[in-house]
Amino acid sequence: MSGLDASASAASLGSVQGPATTNVLVTPIAGFHTERERLLSVNLGGKTLDSIKTKTYTIEHTRERWYERFFWDKEHQNFVGKHDVLGPIALSLLKEKVVSSADEKKYQYRAILWTKKGMLRCYFPKKSNKTADVFASIADACELQRSSLNNLMLVQKEQQQKLSTDLLKIESMETSSRLIFGVVFGRNNQTSLEDMLLNEHGSETFTQLLDVIATKVDVNTFQNKDLMKFAGLSAKSETTSDGVESAYYTEFDGFEIMFHVSTLLPYVASDMQQVARKRKIGNDIGVLVVHEGTGGFSPSMTSSKVNHVFGMLQVDKRQNTHVQFRFVTAAKDEVPAFGPVLQEELTVFDDPAVFRSFILTKMINGVHAAYHHAPGFRRETTQEKLLDDLLNRYSSRNRWVSWSSKHARRRSVLISPAELHAGLCASCLKPITISETGVSALGKSWHVNHFVCAHCDVAFGTSPFIVNPQDNKPYCEKDYEDLFCPRCQACEKPISDYVLQAMGKTWHMLHFVCDECQEPIGERLFVEKDGKAYCLDDFYKKFGFACAKCSELITGEYIEALGRRWHTQCYTCFSCNKSINGPNVNAMGFPWHPDCFCCQVCRKTFDDGCFFEHENRPYCELHFYDITGSLCAKCQEPILDDQIVRALDKSYHADHFCCMKCNKVIGDNEHFIEHEAMPYCQGCAVEFESST
Structure with missing residues (x-):
């Protein structure tokens, strides 16, 4: 991400068609297509989930x-x-x-x-x-x-x-009836999923929205353990660092849906990448972003190759129990269009059941469209x-x-009476008389009861047999498979068709499965660990080393720095995203070009080595206190103690919040009068008003 703030980036792009707004909700970028923005007014104080039965939209791409x-x-x-x-x-x-x-x-x-x-x-x-x-x-x-x-x-x-x-x-x-959606909470000016995953907690509106869409469940007592395993969630305990206490779950139109809610996933204060959260949400095809504040969302800042569909809900305003959201979806170009599409600029959902139906259907259709059409999932x-x-x-x-093509089945052929004089029985070397039945096989003639399996001695008649090329003898199918065919490691039965060789063993095609998700691996890439096979997705979730930047699995060369591992192409400056080939600054858990590691407002470098961090960005002292609301409006100096007065949308040292006329300090319990955004004590205000 560049050093420009989100508001400056959005302003440079101009406005977009749709509801009247001065900032873009989803930044237009190459590789993604977006729908027309809509306004949704949702009654978040309405019915509980137990009463929600409504289904008014159509499942697509199913x-x-x-x-x-x-x-x-x-x-x-x-x-x-x-x-x-x-x-x-x-x-x-x-x-x-x-x-x-x-x-x-x-x-x-x-x-x-x-x-x-x-x-x-x-x-x-x-x-x-x-x-x-x-x-x-x-x-x-x-x-x-x-x-x-x-x-x-x-x-x-x-x-x-x-x-x-x-x-x-x-x-x-x-066709799976199980789905996993990511749900991420964003605050003011957070434009990427990486920034939003740093939020330890959500908000009241975020929780109300989740409670309308799904039900919060206790992971320890939740009965659907298979779905929990499918979602990669486990209960929190003393022995697990990535466990969770609760999660959101719902059933809708025949689907079982589990949600990876960012604020419910493990949070590590010292981890600026929140790898445990990225491992879950980075592997979700569809992600719902709920944003409170200003600043648009940029899919280009999302490094996951799995995320294909984003739904963006940004709080616009509140009125009683209704919350108005700005809503838009963004999807990768290879994902075809999906509904439902709202025709009106503003849609009012007085019944939260209808909103739930809309948002779930929209996300399900988006995931289906991506899964069945995007090249990465074919x-x-x-x-x-x-x-x-x-x-x-x-x-x-x-x-x-x-x-093996060398082990082809064959069949013997009955000899007609006209051919009986052709020779002797290859087994007993006696003639095959006119009253006897003979067969022709392997270029020879046999009494029908003398052409038998080399192992069980049962006559073939006209049944199929197999010649073993090692001893050139015929065997019945059962004995040949038992004696010579490789056996499947999973079912221990002979493999008489396509043999899959993996981990030094042989398998039936459908029996070589991922130990975690139990889906056949086929000829996809897999990783072996402790004698078990894992598809890449599940190995990454369970064991894999995640790149510190993109969170993808590292399978080849990598750079180890700052106590973490990086793809060689991902070890770039955290600010300009260009490769680092010379001197660099290691700060806040990331590498920077020396000139790029500077205050995000005034662009001055930190020659004395001192900087202040806010929301994963560096600032000089002055601008740090300015953006965090801790710069005194009167003296323009930082407020370093707890004696801070907040008034008139500004911050003051306690002894600097003074009457503009007499310079008297206005105490905690004293009333003051505002005039042209300046404070006046009551005495001066009376004089001021009488003179005017």
Whole structure:
């Protein structure tokens, strides 16, 4: 952040369209788009949360659990195959009766096409029983070539239930009913999240707003421990330094929502970065900023790569139980527009239930829009591997492809009577007579009962078998998997399809999961600690070294200075943000260029090494006392003791608050008269008024 104060920066940008205002609520910057600012008048003294049931806005960008809702407990068909463009895919197809129709024979199809880009859903009237026609209708609905699904293969009936379980797990990875929002409290002229996280406590309005949106819960007695773990929150104790005593939680429209409230997260007075708070809120996609005072919010000063959507509520004025907020949202450019959008310049929420519905819906839609469209959250590689895993395991054509292409399944072939003279049985070396059944396999002929598994001696008949390249002998599938296939470290069962190798062990694709969030890691980056695997997000939350500036996980080279670690590119001057290649000043926990470490008002450097700190910025003595309201208005000297008089929006030494005419000190219990912003004792005021 530069040395200019927030008000100067905002003034240089001019005004924006919207409610009449002289300062910009969210600073326009490249990489972010903002909505038109609106005014919200909210009744914060209305109904309690227990009575709030209202839902008046629409959830957008959602990924409804179609498979769980419509397919899971109903008879349907699953197909697998490979698409020329999308790669491995799966198709779930359900024929259902049209509920609104009285015609018992009227049906429709409902379908889910599972692709690396996500789940494509559609439904359409049943017009034909031909598979090719049904597939063509699905292709049309998904905007694919009509013939591109013709190579899909129906999964065998005995495998359908197992595949359904796998599809349900994949759907649960894409559609979560659990959400985490960050909520940050800001004070006057605080323009970045980093500044706002330094606030140890909130305000009465901040608490009232939270109480309307959600319910404050005691972490020690809160029953939903899984959600607490999902939010990375734990109870405060003597053995944990990052525990919390309470948190805010609510249920809304089928979602379980936990809030990372900045003022409820651990506060360390000596930590100017508040790393414990940044670890939580820096990993929230959506953050609601509640600001009391002047100065706009600048997303450019937020270093987290995860934060994509910001909702800004700034207190504008108060009237009885209503508080009027200025409201605007800012989102990264890759996040598409999201509602609800308010058409009026001023919206009055007399019922706090309606405001709650609006603000929660807005934040949910913003998070959904970011998660499903922003590049940083796409999981195409993992999704493609999961679908490839399904294709290998459930394809009727390719189901005999093992974990290595060298171990392909084969089938023996019955020998026709005309071929019986071809040779002797390769096992007993006796002729295969006209009355006996023979099979052809591995380039030889066999009595049907003599072509057996090399391990269990059970005859194959025409069932599949696998030849082990090490001994060139045939084995039944079960014995081959038990004897030669690698085993999954998690379930200890043989892996006959795609093998994921990690941590010196082998795993089924769906079984190599993060120890914290239990989601499949796939081919994403992970960190191993104490024999356990963690996705980067959870490792960062639980163990990782956070860069002192950006709070992101440090995985490569770093600079260790001031008792903390920094990315090499993040070790920059705290004022101008440019790299430090020469002499520097270490102060207030950050490095500075010598010329940049100066009073934030007069720009004078501290040649004597003495400076005063206020809200994480350095000042000379004069301007420190000036901005903190401790500079005497009469003598312009600092007020160093507790004998301070505050009157007429100014501060005075106790013996300098004097009548402007007779210079008599006006004591604590004495009345005075104000004239042109100056104090007069009562005696002089009478004389002054009589003379005029």
